[in-house]
Amino acid sequence: xxxxxxxxxxxxxxxxxxxxxxxxxxxxxxxxxxxxxxxxxxxxxxxxxxxxxxxxxxxxxxxxxxxxxxxxxxxxxxxxxxxxxxxxxxxxxxxxxxxxxxxxxxxxxxxxxxxxxxxxxxxxxxxxxxxxxxxxxxxxxxxxxxxxxxxxxxxxxxxxxxxxxxxxxxxxxxxxxxxxxxxxxxxxxxxxxxxxxxxxxxxxxxxxxxxxxxxxxxxxxxxxxxxxxxxxxxxxxxxxxxxxxxxxxxxxxxxxxxxxxxxxxxxxxxxxxxxxxxxxxxxxxxxxxxxxxxxxxxxxxxxxxxxxxxxxxxxxxxxxxxxxxxxxxxxxxxxxxxxxxxxxxxxxxxxxxxxxxxxxxxxxxxxxxxxxxxxxxxxxxxxxxxxxxxxxxxxxxxxxxxxxxxxxxxxxxxxxxxxxxxxxxxxxxxxxxxxxxxxxxxxxxxxxxxxx
Numbered sequence: 205x206x207x208x209x210x211x212x213x214x215x216x217x218x219x220x221x222x223x224x225x226x227x228x229x230x231x232x233x234x235x236x237x238x239x240x241x242x243x244x245x246x247x248x249x250x251x252x253x254x255x256x257x258x259x260x261x262x263x264x265x266x267x268x269x270x271x272x273x274x275x276x277x278x279x280x281x282x283x284x285x286x287x288x289x290x291x292x293x294x295x296x297x298x299x300x301x302x303x304x305x306x307x308x309x310x311x312x313x314x315x316x317x318x319x320x321x322x323x324x325x326x327x328x329x330x331x332x333x334x335x336x337x338x339x340x341x342x343x344x345x346x347x348x349x350x351x352x353x354x355x356x357x358x359x360x361x362x363x364x365x366x367x368x369x370x371x372x373x374x375x376x377x378x379x380x381x382x383x384x385x386x387x388x389x390x391x392x393x394x395x396x397x398x399x400x401x402x403x404x405x406x407x408x409x410x411x412x413x414x415x416x417x418x419x420x421x422x423x424x425x426x427x428x429x430x431x432x433x434x435x436x437x438x439x440x441x442x443x444x445x446x447x448x449x450x451x452x453x454x455x456x457x458x459x460x461x462x463x464x465x466x467x468x469x470x471x472x473x474x475x476x477x478x479x480x481x482x483x484x485x486x487x488x489x490x491x492x493x494x495x496x497x498x499x500x501x502x503x504x505x506x507x508x509x510x511x512x513x514x515x516x517x518x519x520x521x522x523x524x525x526x527x528x529x530x531x532x533x534x535x536x537x538x539x540x541x542x543x544x545x546x547x548x549x550x551x552x553x554x555x556x557x558x559x560x561x562x563x564x565x566x567x568x569x570x571x572x573x574x575x576x577x578x579x580x581x582x583x584x585x586x587x588x589x590x591x592x593x594x595x596x597x598x599x600x601x602x603x604x605x606x607x608x609x610x611x612x613x614x615x616x617x618x619x620x621x622x623x624x625x626x627x628x629x630x631x632x633x634x635x636x637x638x639x640x641x642x643x644x645x646x647x648x649x650x651x652x653x654x655x656x
Contacts (some may be wrong), residue, residue, distance in 0.1 A: 207331040219282070220407065221404075221407065222348075223354045224403055227357075227397065231396055233358070234483075235362055238390055240619045247600060250600075255597050256308050257309065258332025258457075260317045261313075277412065281317070281319075282405050288325070289405075295311070295394055311587075315589075323347070323565070327569055332415075341562055344566065348562050349501045358488040359493065360490045361484045363486020366390045424596045446572070449568045450559070451619060454590070455618060456524075457589060458594075460592060461595045464642070467485060471488065492554035503563050506520065511624070516563045521617075526549075535605055536605050
């Protein structure tokens with residue numbers, strides 16, 4: 205590499221990586237639950253598949269975060285793309301429970317690998333160009349907004365494709381018949397997402413330059429994993445703000461799993477048909493992601509108006525919790541008024557989460573050292589996935605109605621209340637002579653740091 209990229213170029217490439225990575229997820233979001241239902245899976249079985257995904261992420265988060273810090277961001281992102289490509293193909297085409305389970309596990313492995321390298325690459329590049337005092341929040345907000353926008357577009361497309369295939373000459377039925385039921389109309393968005401993963405891998409290989417790293421033997425990496433795991437788990441114990449960021453991530457994971465498991469069925473119940481239910485859920489999800497993108501765009505302004513990033517996180521998570529509780533209060537209700545209140549609650553949830561994300565990550569990036577950035581982000585994602593898995597299992601066994609919704613809302617409200625008490629200031633400036641960043645041991649021959 206001739207030299208560090210300038211900040212505008214790094215931001216554009218970071219945003220592009222976010223778009224290409226999250227588009228397949230957007231395509232699969234609306235049809236996934238309904239596809240699994242069409243394959244004969246019960247609600248409890250689907251919750252078990254989601255739990256397998258989340259627990260795989262939880263098990264691999266810290267080791268894979270260490271890999272990104274040692275082997276490089278690019279190689280780990282490529283591995284994530286290849287795993288997601290395989291997973292989407294398996295879930296889109298599979299009908300046997302073991303194939304669907306394998307697909308969800310591979311998807312979890314890909315999620316674990318991807319949970320921080322792109323963001324860590326962006327922060328590293330900005331610091332290399334402008335130093336550790338450079339503004340991060342605007343770039344992180346741009347990536348978050350782009351993610352929300354592509355999730356919205358992908359969800360609309362993923363929800364509309366099965367419906368469109370059933371119109372006119374009914375291409376979906378012909379496709380299903382020609383493939384002996386292997387490819388259903390609801391499978392098509394997942395298979396399209398698998399194709400997008402190819403573009404993601406090629407872009408990462410060509411557009412994310414990194415400085416050369418010292419060669420590391422695989423046995424040294426594996427030997428260093430236990431130290432990485434222990435060091436990552438100690439992050440929250442050493443710094444109050446970092447601990448709050450991690451616990452808030454768990455609360456967000458609980459809220460998102462509640463929405464993912466319950467909202468598709470709620471939409472299908474309104475329309476009465478799976479395909480049209482997917483379209484309705486896609487429209488709702490699109491609106492939610494637009495709200496999330498708007499929240500991310502205004503996250504820096506919210507932090508300034510609130511007086512600090514901590515207060516901004518507290519207020520935004522509180523707004524999101526209010527939205528989820530409103531969804532719980534209207535569960536089972538009928539009529540235009542109840543539907544309008546549900547839509548408002550859905551929008552408030554995503555608006556609040558959109559504002560909270562960049563402010564939380566700005567706090568985290570300023571509290572940890574640079575060489576372990578991927579590990580810190582892995583801890584954050586670990587907590588999100590683990591709490592989400594536990595919430596998903598609980599939602600799967602609770603009786604339908606308001607209670608499952610209220611469970612997720614109460615957990616998110618608890619995450620907001622974590623920020624009521626202000627932390628002690630560490631310095632007059634968040635970057636000038638801060639207290640020593642939290643460090644965690646990385647794999648062999650690497651300096652200890654945390655990723656954000």
